Every structure is written in C-alpha cells, then in structure tokens.
Amino acid sequence: MSKTSSSKTPQTNGKSDSKKPSVKKEKTESTPSTKNIKSEPKSQSTPQSTKNGHSNKLKTPKNEPIVKTDAKTDSKKKVKEEANTPVKQEPTKNGKKRSAADLSQTESPKKRKKKEEEEEVWRWWEEKKYADGRKWTTLEHKGPLFEPGYVPLPDDIHFFYNGQRVKLSVEAEEVMTFYAKMLDHEYTQKDVFNTNFFNDWRKFMKESERTLIKDLKKCDFTKVAEYFKQKTEERKAMSKEEKKKLKEEAAEVKKLYGFCIWDRHKQPIGNYKIEPPGLFRGRGEHPKMGMVKKRINPEDVIINCGKDSQVPEPPAGHKWKEVRHDNMVAWLASWTENVQGNTKYVMLNAASRVKGERDWQKYEKARKLHRCIDKIRNNYMEDWKSKEMKVRQRAVAIYFIDKLALRAGNEKDEDEADTVGCCSLRIEHVKLHKDVEGVGEHVVEFDFLGKDSIRYQNKVAVEKQVYKNLVLFMENKNPEDELFDRLNTTILNSYLNECMDGLSAKVFRTYNASRTLQEQLDQMTKKKDSANDLILTYNRANRAVAILCNHQRAVPKTFAKSMENMQKKIQDKKDVIAEAESELKKAKTDLKNLKSVAAKKKYETAENKLKKLVESLKKLEIQVTDKEENKDIALGTSKLNYLDPRISIAWCKKHNVPIEKIYSKTQRDKFRWAIDMATAEYHFYNYEGEIVLRDLSHLDGMDGGNTTQEGDPDETQEPDDDEDED
DNA sequence: CGGACAACTTAGGAAGTCCCCC
DNA sequence: GGGGGACTTCCTAAGTTGTCCG
Numbered sequence: 130m131s132k133t134s135s136s137k138t139p140q141t142n143g144k145s146d147s148k149k150p151s152v153k154k155e156k157t158e159s160t161p162s163t164k165n166i167k168s169e170p171k172s173q174s175t176p177q178s179t180k181n182g183h184s185n186k187l188k189t190p191k192n193e194p195i196v197k198t199d200a201k202t203d204s205k206k207k208v209k210e211e212a213n214t215p216v217k218q219e220p221t222k223n224g225k226k227r228s229a230a231d232l233s234q235t236e237s238p239k240k241r242k243k244k245e246e247e248e249e250v251w252r253w254w255e256e257k258k259y260a261d262g263r264k265w266t267t268l269e270h271k272g273p274l275f276e277p278g279y280v281p282l283p284d285d286i287h288f289f290y291n292g293q294r295v296k297l298s299v300e301a302e303e304v305m306t307f308y309a310k311m312l313d314h315e316y317t318q319k320d321v322f323n324t325n326f327f328n329d330w331r332k333f334m335k336e337s338e339r340t341l342i343k344d345l346k347k348c349d350f351t352k353v354a355e356y357f358k359q360k361t362e363e364r365k366a367m368s369k370e371e372k373k374k375l376k377e378e379a380a381e382v383k384k385l386y387g388f389c390i391w392d393r394h395k396q397p398i399g400n401y402k403i404e405p406p407g408l409f410r411g412r413g414e415h416p417k418m419g420m421v422k423k424r425i426n427p428e429d430v431i432i433n434c435g436k437d438s439q440v441p442e443p444p445a446g447h448k449w450k451e452v453r454h455d456n457m458v459a460w461l462a463s464w465t466e467n468v469q470g471n472t473k474y475v476m477l478n479a480a481s482r483v484k485g486e487r488d489w490q491k492y493e494k495a496r497k498l499h500r501c502i503d504k505i506r507n508n509y510m511e512d513w514k515s516k517e518m519k520v521r522q523r524a525v526a527i528y529f530i531d532k533l534a535l536r537a538g539n540e541k542d543e544d545e546a547d548t549v550g551c552c553s554l555r556i557e558h559v560k561l562h563k564d565v566e567g568v569g570e571h572v573v574e575f576d577f578l579g580k581d582s583i584r585y586q587n588k589v590a591v592e593k594q595v596y597k598n599l600v601l602f603m604e605n606k607n608p609e610d611e612l613f614d615r616l617n618t619t620i621l622n623s624y625l626n627e628c629m630d631g632l633s634a635k636v637f638r639t640y641n642a643s644r645t646l647q648e649q650l651d652q653m654t655k656k657k658d659s660a661n662d663l664i665l666t667y668n669r670a671n672r673a674v675a676i677l678c679n680h681q682r683a684v685p686k687t688f689a690k691s692m693e694n695m696q697k698k699i700q701d702k703k704d705v706i707a708e709a710e711s712e713l714k715k716a717k718t719d720l721k722n723l724k725s726v727a728a729k730k731k732y733e734t735a736e737n738k739l740k741k742l743v744e745s746l747k748k749l750e751i752q753v754t755d756k757e758e759n760k761d762i763a764l765g766t767s768k769l770n771y772l773d774p775r776i777s778i779a780w781c782k783k784h785n786v787p788i789e790k791i792y793s794k795t796q797r798d799k800f801r802w803a804i805d806m807a808t809a810e811y812h813f814y815n816y817e818g819e820i821v822l823r824d825l826s827h828l829d830g831m832d833g834g835n836t837t838q839e840g841d842p843d844e845t846q847e848p849d850d851d852e853d854e855d
Numbered sequence: 856c857g858g859a860c861a862a863c864t865t866a867g868g869a870a871g872t873c874c875c876c877c
Numbered sequence: 878g879g880g881g882g883a884c885t886t887c888c889t890a891a892g893t894t895g896t897c898c899g
Contacts, residue, residue: 458862539892539893581868694882795886
C-alpha cells in the first residue's frame with residue numbers, strides 16, 4: 130500500500146551525485162585456497178586504472194576496436210601476472226587462450242572472419258575487477274530509444290458506444306486502442322482488469338466523453354481491434370525484401386542505441402528501448418491489472434553517464450529529467466513507472482562485462498557455500514531443538530529453503546498479487562500428514578502461489594523434529610496467519626550472512642540447482658552414449674533442476690496435437706517393423722534353402738534394416754516420454770539463471786558434445802567467460818573419493834542432502850575469493 | 856528495529872524466427 | 878515451398894537484497 134502510493138517523492142535530486150565514487154576500502158588479497166591449480170585474475174582486487182580510481186583516462190571514448198587483454202601493459206603488472214600465470218598453463222589446451230590473431234593465420238577465410246568477430250570480444254575475465262565497488266570509470270551512450278508518438282486512427286475506423294459511432298479525443302483514443310488490441314486476450318474477461326481499465330481510461334477523456342461513456346459493456350471496440358489485427362496481418366504478409374529492409378533498419382537503430390562505451394569497450398545494452406505505453410498486465414490476481422501504463426517522455430528519464438563523456442542528446446524539443454554521473458551503479462537511464470511506482474532501469478545485456486562478472490561471482494559464492502553447507506545443516510538441525518521460538522522457526526525455514534529450494538519470501542503489499550515464499554508462508558499453505566502412501570511418514574504438504582503466481586504443490590517427508598515444530602508453529606492459528614510469525618527475510622538473511630560472508634537465501638537455490646545438475650550429469654552420463662542420448666541425458670539433468678526450482682510453463686497449446694502425431698508415427702514405425710520382421714524371417718528361410726551368397730547378403734541387409742528400425746523406434750519412444758515429461762516444465766530459466774555454465778561446458782568438452790547443442794547463440798554470448806575458461810575437468814564442487822549421490826527419485830522437490838554428504842568439499846579449481854561487495 | 860527504497864536478478868508469456876516435414 | 882510446431886529472443890513483471898533513515 131504504502132510503497133506504491135504515487136506520491137513517491139523524487140528524492141533522487143537531493144543527493145544528485147549520489148553515493149560518491151569513493152574508494153571504500155582496499156581489499157587485501159583474499160586468501161585463495163593454497164592448492165589451486167589455476168587461479169583467477171578476478172581474485173585481484175585493485176582497480177584497473179589507478180589506485181585512487183579517479184583517473185578518467187579518456188575523454189570521449191570512441192568506438193575503438195576492443196582492447197584485447199591488455200593485461201601485460203597494465204600498471205599493476207606484477208600482481209596481475211601472478212594471477213595470470215597459472216591461468217595460462219592449463220587452459221592452453223582449449224586453444225582459445227592464444228590470441229585470435231595467431232590462430233587466424235592458419236584458418237580459412239570464413240573461419241578467420243569468425244575469429245575476427247571474436248576478437249571484438251572483451252576478455253574481461255582475464256582482467257582485474259574493481260575492488261572499490263565502482264562499476265565503471267568512463268561511460269558513454271546515446272540514451273534510451275523512444276517510441277514514435279501516437280498515430281491517430283484513420284478516419285474510417287470507428288469506436289462505438291451504445292451502437293453509436295464516437296470520435297474520441299486523441300488522448301482517450303490512444304488509451305482505447307490499448308484495450309482494443311487486447312480484446313481477445315483473457316485479461317479482458319476479468320472484472321478487475323475491466324474496472325481498472327475503465328477507471329483509468331476515463332481520466333484520459335474530455336468532460337463530454339466522460340458524460341457519454343459510462344459503461345464499459347456498452348463500448349464496442351471490435352472495429353478497432355480488427356484494424357490492428359489487419360495491420361499485423363499486413364506485416365506478416367510483407368515480402369521478403371520489405372521484411373529484410375525493416376530488419377536492417379532496426380539493426381541500424383540498434384547499432385546506434387543498442388551499445389554503450391563502458392570503460393572504453395563497446396558493450397551491448399539490454400533494454401535500450403523505453404517501454405511503450407499500454408495496459409498493465411499483472412500476473413495472477415493482480416489488483417492493478419488493466420491500469421494504464423503511461424507513455425514515458427524524456428522529461429521522466431534520468432540519464433547516468435560518465436562525467437567527461439558526451440551527454441546523450443534528448444529527442445528534439447525535449448530535455449532529460451536529470452543527468453547524473455554515478456559510477457557506483459550499473460544503469461544508464463531510469464524512470465519511474467506510474468502503475469506501481471517502481472523504478473525501471475536501462476542496463477547492459479547479459480553478455481556485458483558488468484553482468485558477466487556478477488554472474489560468475491554468483492556461482493563462486495554458491496561454490497563457497499558448498500564448503501560450509503555441512504556446518505550450516507548441522508546448525509539448523511541443532512536449532513530445531515532450540516528453546517527460542519524464533520531460532521526454531523528460522524531453522525525450519527532454512528531447512529525448507531535448502532531442501533526445497535524455496536525463495537526467501539518477502540512480505541507483500543495489499544495492492545500486489547497475493548503470493549508467498551518461505552518466510553511469508555501462511556497456515557493455509559501447509560498441511561501435515563502423519564503418513565502418506567508413497568511419500569513416507571511426517572509429511573508436509575505445500576500448496577501455495579509463488580513468484581508470478583505459479584503454484585507450488587509438493588508433498589515431502591520431513592524429519593520428525595521438523596514435523597513436530599510445524600505442529601507447534603501451527604497451533605492456535607488461523608489459516609491466514611503466518612507460519613513463521615517470528616521470522617522475516619531480514620532476520621533470515623542476516624543470520625545467513627553470519628554463517629558465511631555474502632550468504633543469503635537465494636544462494637541456496639543457486640547452489641542446489643548447480644549441484645543437482647553436476648550430480649545428475651556425473652551419475653547419468655554413459656561414456657559410450659550417442660550424441661542424441663547425451664543431449665537427452667543433459668535435458669534430463671536440466672529437468673531435475675527445473676522441477677526442483679518449480680520452473681513451470683503453460684502447456685503449449687499445440688501439445689495434445691503434436692503428441693498425437695508422434696504416437697501415430699510410433700504406430701507407423703511399429704507396422705514397418707512388423708513388416709521388416711517377416712521379411713527377415715523369409716530371408717532366413719531362403720538362406721537356409723539356397724545357401725547362396727546372394728541370399729546371405731539379403732539376409733544381412735534385412736537384419737540390419739530391422740536393427741535400425743528398432744533403434745529408431747526406441748528413439749521415438751524416448752522422445753515421447755521426454756516430451757510428455759517436459760510439457761509443463763520450463764528448462765530455460767534454470768539454464769540461464771541457476772546452473773553454473775562451467776558445469777555444462779566441462780561436460781560438453783568431456784563428452785565431445787558441441788556447445789551449440791546446449792546453448793543458443795545468446796546464451797553462448799552470455800556464458801562466454803565460462804566457455805573460455807572451463808576445461809573438461811571443471812567440477813562444481815570438487816571431491817575426493819566417491820561422492821554419495823542424493824536420491825532424486827521422486828523429483829518432487831528434492832531430498833535435502835542432510836543425510837548424505839559427500840566426502841569432502843575441496844576447492845581445487847577457482848580460488849576465487851568471491852570478494853563481493855562486503 | 857521497521858519501513859521505504861534503490862538496484863539488481865529471476866521469471867513466464869508473447870512475439871518472432873527457424874526449420875522440418877508434408 | 879509453405880504451414881505449423883519448436884525454439885529463441887524480447888519484454889517487462891515480480892522477485893531478492895542491502896542500505897538508509899527516523
């Protein structure tokens with residue numbers, strides 16, 4: 130309620146230059162484990178340029194070709210080399226460490242071109258990070274891209290009210306088109322959506338329009354809707370050339386607006402386009418769905434760029450709300466969105482340094498958790514018996530987060546969809562069962578809406594002590610009361626932070642997700658599997674993670690039909706096999722009778738044919754199972770956000786699977802750092818001796834590893850000090 | 856401490872593109 | 878060679894986390 134009130138003060142002005150790029154503290158070399166085989170430059174903490182970090186080396190950085198690893202020339206040479214040397218020795222085997230130039234000499238022109246493109250890549254992972262929390266030293270960009278303004282409807286397209294043609298004022302008309310465009314969307318069937326829309330729409334009407342238009346039910350948008358449908362049809366029907374031209378134009382615009390110069394390197398921007406106006410589409414039962422999301426003008430936008438760089442030019446006749454130079458943040462532009470009052474940011478693309486570095490760090494943090502996970506688990510099990518209610522609740526909550534990969538669960542406002550995470554679970558979301566067939570004793574049944582109003586349903590057997598605690602927490606409470614009434618995410622996270630520097634609830638999700646992938650791959654990959662089987666194995670492992678994290682998707686609309694098709698194919702195949710079988714039989718008898726070379730050959734051919742057919746049937750059947758199991762599970766989310774890419778890459782290298790089979794182009798760009806540095810030997814957590822694999826058989830959530838710890842964590846690879854901010 | 860808020864990560868659906876089969 | 882399903886990318890909503898302030 131409170132935070133959303135539109136009266137949010139633009140308090141940004143006050144502190145204008147914000148948190149000043151002060152050098153917080155010179156972090157001393159943190160202690161990488163002594164036995165690291167290779168060490169990462171990342172562990173260095175000195176800023177790239179100069180000690181005090183204020184040298185704005187360049188005035189107006191131009192699109193200069195990307196500086197490749199300038200490691201050698203850096204002033205911090207000594208430290209750097211120390212860090213770099215070990216890197217060198219090992220990865221040479223993956224070839225990429227050699228400068229692209231060396232390689233290209235021996236390659237075909239086509240390949241060379243590819244290599245040259247690659248050369249544009251900023252190999253930031255071979256450089257040092259800023260240690261002072263600074264994000265950049267110089268930053269230049271063109272500002273965000275605005276949509277063209279509203280183009281009124283042509284004169285022959287009409288909106289009707291109560292059967293009557295009504296010509297609306299431009300403002301009211303524009304908002305009307307937002308609704309018309311969504312006419313055949315489910316949203317327009319919802320009361321909340323309609324009410325919110327209608328209320329907001331009326332604010333854009335002239336007085337006369339307002340007196341006329343009083344009932345949404347009497348509004349007829351169909352002609353307008355048809356008009357827009359027709360337009361999309363037209364767009365679809367465009368000739369190849371026209372489409373190509375449009376694409377090229379868009380590419381031109383992207384060239385200009387889609388990149389910035391970040392510390393002298395050209396870096397891709399993620400969302401350089403300002404969000405167009407429209408109707409707010411919340412997920413689930415969002416109280417604000419249907420409200421009008423206003424058009425953003427330059428006057429609403431704050432620009433962030435380097436002090437000495439060229440300030441982006443606002444569109445003609447406009448000016449920016451503010452221009453600031455805050456190098457402690459990563460955004461290039463920001464504005465406040467009117468529906469929820471949130472700040473929106475223009476930030477860099479996932480393939481950029483600033484995002485990549487954080488991503489890498491995230492996984493290092495998760496790996497670090499592995500080193501103290503036993504201790505943490507022992508602690509929370511101990512705390513299940515604590516005299517203090519708060520401690521018990523905290524312990525059970527962490528157990529859920531660890532075992533079930535639940536999110537932290539912040540409190541939410543009245544004017545947001547009612548969803549929960551761990552800390553905000555209510556009595557109504559859990560049921561206790563003494564015994565559930567097929568699950569076990571002391572079963573907790575979860576049923577709640579999580580992020581994006583995605584339902585989480587799970588029945589899990591828990592330790593007796595946990596069960597007892599839950600009974601206790603639920604005593605004398607109403608369904609709408611909080612399960613963990615003494616707990617919130619702040620308490621939880623500050624405790625976790627005490628356990629391990631930088632630890633917070635979400636790290637468990639990353640950790641358990643990546644660990645699961647690693648284990649599943651270790652466990653399921655067969656040495657002699659075919660390429661296809663390998664991919665299948667990978668997807669299986671990926672799926673285990675997606676299930677753990679409850680990453681769902683809507684069942685594709687075409688699912689049933691394409692399933693049917695596949696079944697038919699299988700049947701056909703079976704028929705063919707039957708045929709081949711009888712052929713074989715015949716060939717066999719022929720062979721017996723004739724004993725000729727030709728007959729023998731015929732027999733062998735028939736045999737081979739059958740064999741192939743059976744194989745392909747098997748393949749089809751696997752595919753069907755795969756498809757069925759996958760219909761409502763989204764693999765992409767975990768792949769992109771939770772799985773240490775080095776696990777996948779190492780696996781690819783080890784089993785000779787082309788990385789393209791696993792990662793799309795964009796994903797490869799995002800994970801370039803990992804592709805470059807992970808060798809076949811990389812392992813998410815190293816171990817000595819045998820590892821005990823966790824039982825994931827039920828795959829309905831995971832079975833926390835508290836009963837099964839593997840031998841010994843033992844960082845041997847990335848030393849990494851994971852020195853995040855502190 | 857609790858609330859507000861800034862900054863960032865994670866999320867699923869829609870739109871767009873690709874590609875495979877008929 | 879074109880229709881449609883699968884895969885990819887885009888879009889922006891919805892989370893988490895840490896900090897600041899009273």
